[in-house]
Amino acid sequence: MLGDGSLERFRREGRIVVVGASLAGLRAAETLRDQGFAGSLTMIGAEPHEPYDRPPLSKQVLLGRASADRTALPRRRSVDANWRLGVPATGLDMAAKRVRLADGDEVPYDRLLISTGVRSRPWPHEDQAELDGVFVLRTRDDGAALARRLAEGPRRVLVIGAGFTGSEIASACCERGLAVTVAERGASPLVGALGGVVGAVAAELQREHGVDLRCGVMVTALEGDASGRVRAAQLSDGSTVEADVVIVSLGATRNTEWLAGSGLAAGPRGIACDAGCRAFDIRGIVTDDVYAAGDVARCPHPLFGYQFLSLEHWGNAVSQAGIAAHNMLSESTDRLPHMDVPAFWSAQFGVNIKSVGAPSLGTEILVAQGSLKEHRFVGVYGYQGRVIGAVAFDQARWLPFYQELIERTAPFPPPFPTVDRRSDGQRPVDADFPDPSVPTHGPTVTLSGYSPADRRMTFTPAH
């Protein structure tokens, strides 16, 4: 748009379609209206529910302290949208500027925002995945079904995969007094996101709370009884775990299949966009009218040498949505880059875990404050002599300080003394991340190179 009044006309009477009506989609819609977009706004969502918040599903909801159908997101303002909920998008025609829907309808747009997010990776053996008592946890319906089953008091719950979601589920089960086994392919829980040094603390937490934690094993098969209810799992070490509830927590897959053949640079790692959330096409050319935000986007990040960064974080969805919406309504020179430092939280086994930056890129870790043994510490991650990330266990208030170090690429190890430095924090040690070529639940922060086309990466299920 060339300053010829076309942007003004678009802001007044254009058509914006948002595909993906969750956190990023809703926050983008609110920002569009906040910034004066007066045209038509259509919100397309695969799930039949209005936008809801997902973090409570693995915490409050599983603890029985909130109902899964009562986690709708608060509204910052009215968005005056045409809602098309319960109808997934099935295709995109960029030349005709239309989104195809599963019910055969086509929705025309002038500008499009894609925020279709991710879905749980299902158990790979379909017949076993269909057994009664086998769950994944991603959606409100998943949360409702699982909470109902946990309330019935199963004899033993098996959680497959000890990433953040799996660990939170195990924690909630423990708190409800249920017997829990956790099977993790890696050497410890959270190892993909935080490395083995911190993973060992996560393992201690689990065992102290009575979790039967089995690391370095894979679940090879799930067995059902005659009535089709799951009753046991076979493990790669030859053992069997009897369980009447099994939760498959093997990470997430990006919802980009509907874009196949559209010409957009969308693949298993997400939709490549520029730092202002404008999507690339497969030729590496930035589109004029297609934007992406949230878990489905991969954006070049200045802190990480402008490699594409994929994030499955709540805060990233909120901030990218705001940037994308602003840029959709702006002249080129008024657009803003998405530069937030990644951040996430998890609560499990009574401990508040928070992180800033990209720990999973670190090669070394320094326990700068507190002590691993006390499960109360700040770990600082170093990469090529600079601070790249930090994690805090029950020490959240220190993190803004470390975020500042990350933002100004401060040297690692930090050359100054820190409060409460102990003997195990005198020098950095190997952060002990698993070989990235070995598939696991993986980190929720992933660098995915410089190429906007994303055709090489395939995921091999961990069994």
Add this chain to the structure above:
Amino acid sequence: MLRIAVDLNRCQGYAQCAFLAPEVFAMHGEESLLYSPEADEEQREKVMQAAAACPVQAILVDTVDAPAEAVSGAR
């Protein structure tokens, strides 16, 4: 009904909300916050006080008229 979300990236566990609206916000462990994503209308005043008192402004509550907006599959 009153819908609530807390940006737990911002939350620093000051626990002001847990004092002002204990039916809705509670500390869980030493510094984790556990909150009800939905509260009854009679809690509104307390929840608004809690949101206002939060030192890091992490609590997001419905704007009064927005939830009434129709959300349907209608074309």
